[in-house]
Amino acid sequence: MAGEADGPFKGLLVPILLPEKCYDQLFVQWDLLHVPCLKILLSKGLGLGIVAGSLLVKLPQVFKLLGAKSAEGLSLQSVMLELVALTGTVVYSITNNFPFSSWGEALFLTLQTVAICFLVMHYRGETVKGVAFLACYAMVLLALLSPLTPLAVVTLLQASNVPAVVVGKLLQAATNYRNGHTGQLSAITVFMLFGGSLARIFTSVQETGDPLMAGVFVVSSLCNGLIAAQVLFYWNAKAPH
Numbered sequence: 001m002a003g004e005a006d007g008p009f010k011g012l013l014v015p016i017l018l019p020e021k022c023y024d025q026l027f028v029q030w031d032l033l034h035v036p037c038l039k040i041l042l043s044k045g046l047g048l049g050i051v052a053g054s055l056l057v058k059l060p061q062v063f064k065l066l067g068a069k070s071a072e073g074l075s076l077q078s079v080m081l082e083l084v085a086l087t088g089t090v091v092y093s094i095t096n097n098f099p100f101s102s103w104g105e106a107l108f109l110t111l112q113t114v115a116i117c118f119l120v121m122h123y124r125g126e127t128v129k130g131v132a133f134l135a136c137y138a139m140v141l142l143a144l145l146s147p148l149t150p151l152a153v154v155t156l157l158q159a160s161n162v163p164a165v166v167v168g169k170l171l172q173a174a175t176n177y178r179n180g181h182t183g184q185l186s187a188i189t190v191f192m193l194f195g196g197s198l199a200r201i202f203t204s205v206q207e208t209g210d211p212l213m214a215g216v217f218v219v220s221s222l223c224n225g226l227i228a229a230q231v232l233f234y235w236n237a238k239a240p241h
Helices: 002-013 020-028 035-057 059-068 076-095 104-123 127-145 151-159 161-179 187-207 211-233
Strands: none
Touching (some): 020 035, 035 059, 035 187, 059 104, 076 104, 076 127, 076 151, 076 211, 151 161, 187 211
């Protein structure tokens, strides 16, 4: 009877959230203070939560651009550099066969960032340039994911994430400071990115053990925190009409 009762519950947890030995440790032996297994459960739960949340993280920014029909306040260079960093994480993770829960949000954020890049170009009257950008990006991504691309190139791309994130966020911060407001920058998106990057520090250490991945998220958290602080500082500042 116990085995039958555990069946559906075990099917939900193993192997999505826990390896079978940890399931036995926590829910068969009832060793609820087993720290290594609790770390795995917390990391997997956080990772899947971040991946699920990433489906919505940048949609407020997309909708804000569509609603305002303006990209005022957004730095295209900053968005492009963020796309470079996200693409590096996706390609590096796929190449190294990391668990999807440790990097899946980068895939969904990449798609949303591509859309934002196109909308910024479109609302600046550069629609043809935006379409060309979409085509070029698709070809570059396919080339990076190809087996013909050396691992050294993929690792170098991931290593370039740190300067890409720093420069990109500083460009956006400089734009905010110069304008004296955050324009069409979505506060919801900014705060969700900040929270997600903080949580990713723990999950990347726990699930991948890759110091390069963890280092990128530490730097990303600091930079996202700077933009979040600016959003709060300029909360009541309005863009001039």
